[in-house]
Amino acid sequence: MSGLRARLHVPGRLDAEVLAETGDVLAVVGPNGAGKTTLLRSIAGLLPGSGDVEVAGRSWTHPPLLPRDRRVGYVVQGQALFPHLSARENVAFGLRARGAPAREARARAEAELERLGVGHLAGRRPGALSGGQAQRVAIARALATDPDVLLLDEPFAGLDVGVAAALRTELARHLADFAGVALLVTHDAVDALTLGTRMLVLQDGRVAQSGTPVEVAARPRTDHVARLVGLNVLRDGESLMAFRPSAVVLAPSEPVGSARLRWRGRVEQLTPHGDEIRVQVLTPDGVRVLADVTAAAAAELRLAPDVALWAAAKETAVTRYPAAPAPRGPVQSG
Known part of the structure; x- marks a missing residue:
């Protein structure tokens, strides 16, 4: 399979199978506690022994790859930028960790920041950035390593409506060009319906429904999704x-x-x-x-x-x- 195949099991929290093709943006929805973040952390290798993950025909679990060896870009809730590093150095961090020369890593970081409209803020530390600016830096950091799998955990949470709308438009443009598989955890119907090419509905740690956003929105099978789409x-x-x-x-x-x-x-x-x-x-x-x-x-x-x-x-x-x-x-x- 050219995309992602994962069979995930975390006792008491998650028992789910995920399939996605290259180019898919899989919107993962469900109520609080449904297992959405656990699913992302399992794919990223942050929960060892949580199941089988195969990406682009290569197993990430047999033998198990450490998180740093998985080609994953991960945008967590709250940005989680290094406060002592500039935006440029935050974005370059993953590249440097993979052995890229400092000059090459910084040049790539500046290019990603420019693509996301915050190139002029490359020298600022996170404390001097607004929430929307910091989230753009976090997304640039995730994309800079050319990941095979991009994990986005509620990337617009906590942002003002106008800022979130602008960032949603920007992210949509990047996802359209993304050559891997993206998983987007969201509680927002607008995110799921406008960014997702597929939807995965989790409930009580299990898959309750999957399909295209149009299919799921037209015939929701859980109360949560029904409320989500109104x-x-x-x-x-x-x-x-x-x-x-x-x-x-x-x-x-x-x-x-x-x-x-x-x-x-x-x-x-x-x-x-x-x-x-x-x-x-x-x-x-x-x-x-x-x-x-x-x-x-x-x-x-x-x-x-x-x-x-x-x-x-x-x-x-x-x-x-x-x-x-x-x-x-x-x-x-x-």
Whole structure:
């Protein structure tokens, strides 16, 4: 295989198989504790004995390669730049560790910083950089060693919206030219849908779903992904029902008339959502339904936490599809 094949097992934390072709950007999504960072650390060799990893037809685990010998670029949460080194020296560090001459390593570092729009900051230390600038340096450091696998662990976390948007655009350009396999851990649907060519959904340490971003977003099989892409996804026997919050109507009494799905419940949460208000309704049996309403409608219905009401959606607004078998229970240690 020209890309990445990994069978990973970390007792109590992860039991998953990952396949990706050269040129793929695999967006890894799932709730907190699903095993996303553990997956990246296993591929990087930071969790010895955590399974089998093969890249471009070469095994990284038989015999096991040390992290420094794996052709990996790793952008961790919080940048983790060396505070006593300049941006230039931070980016050159990996090259120098692999034996590159100092002059060659610095020239390559300056070229990568320039590509990411921070070449003029090459002489600054991390403490003199903004969050967005520091993250650009971290990405430049990961790319400078020409890795076969690029690991990105929530690269936009903690950045202002505008800074994150600009960096997302820049990163997309670099990923389009990247000759290896990239894995992007994210909690943001925009990242997954715009940067990813494939998606891998983890839940309880196991793969719950995989496919293209369009496939996963259209038919999500976990609550986390449904919320991520802004859909209601409810189980109905052996099938799942997906529908948009904008298709849900709220009313103080049970709706009548055309064929509708109905849920009786109480308002659990109200949050701003663009020009509307997103209402989360909790039914007595624990089902949560999202509805988007205008401010005027919210005022007319006197919406507030714990207000009793009905939620309804027309059958024509619902997409039904088979429910995939649930992942075998949570990963158990031992």
